[in-house]
Amino acid sequence: MAKLFQAGELHHGLGSLAELKNIKGKKAIIVIGGKSVKENGVLARVETILDEANIEHTVFSGVEPDPSIITVRKGAKAFEEFNPDWIIGLGGCSAIDAAKAMWAIYEHPTLTFDQMIKVAGIPPLRNKARFVAIPSTSGTGTEITALAVITDTEKGVKYPLVSHELLPDLSIVDGELCETMPKNVTANTGIDALTHCVEAYVSNIDDNYADALSKGGIELVFKNLETAYNNPSDLTARQNMHDASCLGGFAFTNVWLGIVHSLAHQIGGVFGVPHGCANAIALPNVIRFNATATDKYQDLARLVGKNTAEEFAAEIETLRANVNVPASLKEYGISEQDWKKNVKEMAQHAIADPCTSFNPRVLDVVEMEKILNACYYGEKVNF
Ligand SMILES: NC(=O)c1ccc[n+]([C@@H]2O[C@H](COP(=O)([O-])OP(=O)(O)OC[C@H]3O[C@@H](n4cnc5c(N)ncnc54)[C@H](O)[C@@H]3O)[C@@H](O)[C@H]2O)c1
Ligand SMILES: [Zn+2]
Structure with a gap:
């Protein structure tokens, strides 16, 4: 029930x-x-x-x-x-x-x-x-x-x-x-909405209602984010993105989020990276990591005309590049020295984040640190 x-x-x-x-x-x-x-x-x-x-x-x-x-x-x-x-x-x-x-x-x-x-x-x-x-x-x-x-x-x-x-x-x-939202805020927040939909869809709480809301939100983001970004006064695209955000919130408030958010809470808290930007950098690698534990990403790939989790991750990377969001935390501008000083503690806090318990793949602190490092250097996770 x-x-x-x-x-x-x-x-x-x-x-x-x-x-x-x-x-x-x-x-x-x-x-x-x-x-x-x-x-x-x-x-x-x-x-x-x-x-x-x-x-x-x-x-x-x-x-x-x-x-x-x-x-x-x-x-x-x-x-x-x-x-x-x-x-x-x-x-x-x-x-x-x-x-x-x-x-x-x-x-x-x-x-x-x-x-x-x-x-x-x-x-x-x-x-x-x-x-x-x-x-x-x-x-x-x-x-x-x-x-x-x-x-x-x-x-x-x-x-x-x-x-x-x-x-x-x-x-x-x-x-x-939303018409006056700056371009970078449009891009970051739009990918945050996408992340909510994706994480809610693969959450380890299975719920048909949340699944339908998530899929609806994902379609709206893929169809409207670039338009809202390139043409801020396109009110149809603005409303569609606003609806996508609301659908994502509706979904995740019922089935919760996963480790993209556990990581983003750390990356935002320690380095001040905007929430949506941190999500955008982490999401494709978390999909690659989680894909061994769930086949639900394949459903999402089909929404964008693809078949596999890897292809879905790549589509998100393309969207991310098209709205000019950095592909790695190094590219965002965090120095390697600062990164190395903080990464271990960030991994520990990310494990303790409440979102981690709803992630489809169970992981330990060493794996969390490896994902963080892959996101820092812009490398693909493959374990
Ligand atoms: N409550 C939740 O369910 C939930 C979920 C995920 C994340 N968060 C948190 O939300 C926060 C991020 O919120 P956000 O992404 O909405 O950004 P934000 O509220 O921090 O706003 C970002 C910037 O955009 C400006 N801005 C906002 N709307 C504008 C508009 N229409 N025109 C011009 N400028 C505008 C703001 O003044 C601000 O400078 C983070 O703390 C994040 O952790 C909350
Ligand atoms: Zn979020």
């Missing part, structure tokens, strides 16, 4: 931001990152909708990419002072994830970060506020995931907070918000 987890209500399609008008309440705090939603007019549109709905509002801004615990605590304090009954995470996934974690502390002020990072470590929410997610990147699917990724900057470790409490009450998937 299985239960399919989903957001409370989800609107998708060009112009669906207007559906925000239906929320009922008194006070909303809007959590944003830097300048992008101010500059592209999206924040002003959200504020106008809230004015029309007679909801008092304020903004918490300044959430950095890969948000830190420090920012989360700052935001929770602002929530306490404003006392909202709606929280609106608006922008890239970093802003939305930080808002989710702030929400948990706002509801439970004594909650520590150590408690939050335990599986299901977040007590019931919604006693003070409900949550709206409005993404402006097409990658993580956070609008539909039971997850928030927060970085402990002192340790250089990214922690996934995992709890179905974190599923938004309202999600708005409007591709218009």
